[in-house]
Amino acid sequence: xxxxxxxxxxxxxxxxxxxxxxxxxxxxxxxxxxxxxxxxxxxxxxxxxxxxxxxxxxxxxxxxxxxxxxxxxxxxxxxxxxxxxxxxxxxxxxxxxxxxxxxxxxxxxxxxxxxxxxxxxxxxxxxxxxxxxxxxxxxxxxxxxxxxxxxxxxxxxxxxxxxxxxxxxxxxxxxxxxxxxxxxxxxxxxxxxxxxxxxxxxxxxxxxxxxxxxxxxxxxxxxxxxxxxxxxxxxxxxxxxxxxxxxxxxxxxxxxxxxxxxxxxxxxxxxxxxxxxxxxxxxxxxxxxxxxxxxxxxxxxxxxxxxxxxxxxxxxxxxxxxxxxxxxxxxxxxxxxxxxxxxxxxxxxxxxxxxxxxxxxxxxxxxxxxxxxxxxxxxxxxxxxxxxxxxxxxxxxxxxxxxxxxxxxxxxxxxxxxxxxxxxxxxxxxxxxxxxxxxxxxxxxxxxxxx
Numbered sequence: 001x002x003x004x005x006x007x008x009x010x011x012x013x014x015x016x017x018x019x020x021x022x023x024x025x026x027x028x029x030x031x032x033x034x035x036x037x038x039x040x041x042x043x044x045x046x047x048x049x050x051x052x053x054x055x056x057x058x059x060x061x062x063x064x065x066x067x068x069x070x071x072x073x074x075x076x077x078x079x080x081x082x083x084x085x086x087x088x089x090x091x092x093x094x095x096x097x098x099x100x101x102x103x104x105x106x107x108x109x110x111x112x113x114x115x116x117x118x119x120x121x122x123x124x125x126x127x128x129x130x131x132x133x134x135x136x137x138x139x140x141x142x143x144x145x146x147x148x149x150x151x152x153x154x155x156x157x158x159x160x161x162x163x164x165x166x167x168x169x170x171x172x173x174x175x176x177x178x179x180x181x182x183x184x185x186x187x188x189x190x191x192x193x194x195x196x197x198x199x200x201x202x203x204x205x206x207x208x209x210x211x212x213x214x215x216x217x218x219x220x221x222x223x224x225x226x227x228x229x230x231x232x233x234x235x236x237x238x239x240x241x242x243x244x245x246x247x248x249x250x251x252x253x254x255x256x257x258x259x260x261x262x263x264x265x266x267x268x269x270x271x272x273x274x275x276x277x278x279x280x281x282x283x284x285x286x287x288x289x290x291x292x293x294x295x296x297x298x299x300x301x302x303x304x305x306x307x308x309x310x311x312x313x314x315x316x317x318x319x320x321x322x323x324x325x326x327x328x329x330x331x332x333x334x335x336x337x338x339x340x341x342x343x344x345x346x347x348x349x350x351x352x353x354x355x356x357x358x359x360x361x362x363x364x365x366x367x368x369x370x371x372x373x374x375x376x377x378x379x380x381x382x383x384x385x386x387x388x389x390x391x392x393x394x395x396x397x398x399x400x401x402x403x404x405x406x407x408x409x410x411x412x413x414x415x416x417x418x419x420x421x422x423x424x425x426x427x428x429x430x431x432x433x434x435x436x437x438x439x440x441x442x443x444x445x446x447x448x449x450x451x
Contacts, residue, residue: 245364271300335427
């Protein structure tokens, strides 16, 4: 079958493509009598005319020799075969071809154990040539992802490559060729052998591409999604109600595509309705999803903990998921709006509004909710210059003053009084001065006496 060719230049790599620090690393290795080449994704990206992100150098030096040679540069070793040099906050990996699971004699041998042909190229700056024993440049032109040699062997060497194939394909807009895609499907269960942190990091790269739904759909088709995120599949073919054009799963994909490519927003979109299949019930012929926001936030937290996300990332995502069902109407008082802002803190309310707009657009049905959301945004902007009291410590009186005015001892009643003042100030921020708050406390005290 004839493939559509990608327009890429041949052998278009020169010293001007390589950062000075990378050139200096290669020069230091070669001056010490070792061979060194630029390898992997950087070579691929330069040939595609894309900004290179990952700079990897392969060398004939051993791991110990690399560390000794670069002892004046901050470095660390996480993988036994790779020394990572740190320069101006950027990481550069230097890998010995002698210290891999398959010790190699030549760079060609080393390339034979890399994942995909488009990554199995090396640039030798000393000779000004590209080493391409597996026709990676041809696959770049054809726009295909192909495993090097035997795909099953490559995936057995590192099962994370099953996920990486999808990530690279959606990042580049390539397709995965037949033998490779069959091997991924047949070996999908092997992905569970990879560390959860590595799965998380690879999956996040998929989630941050321009159109992540393409990657999620491919992960589903290849049986990979069920290996690390089976909960998402519960919404496949699950119809919703008259407020939604799409099934639960399709609506989630639509929402993920519509939010900004921010990790928190993309994760919130992925999880915001994930518990809907579990709470779905039919009432009077229509599906209902009572408390799905709360249940989805709980499920999201569990999944993110399983994938080893940070506590702060989990908090931010769960905060959006738990609050995404904005049931605003024009009758809301300004105090109610301030309570919404306070409830979503410490995160800015704009994040929630941005997410909710994407969520509503992903319903696929135009409705008045979008107009109401715009009205809410307008009212929030109008309140910008008025302070929103978030904590009792921001009140013009403290617990000591409360005890003095109400003749109380430390305890529950003091906190209750402070909460009372918080609510009053939320409705009328101008009351947050000592005179008005003392007056409110006095009125509160008299009220308690009468009762």
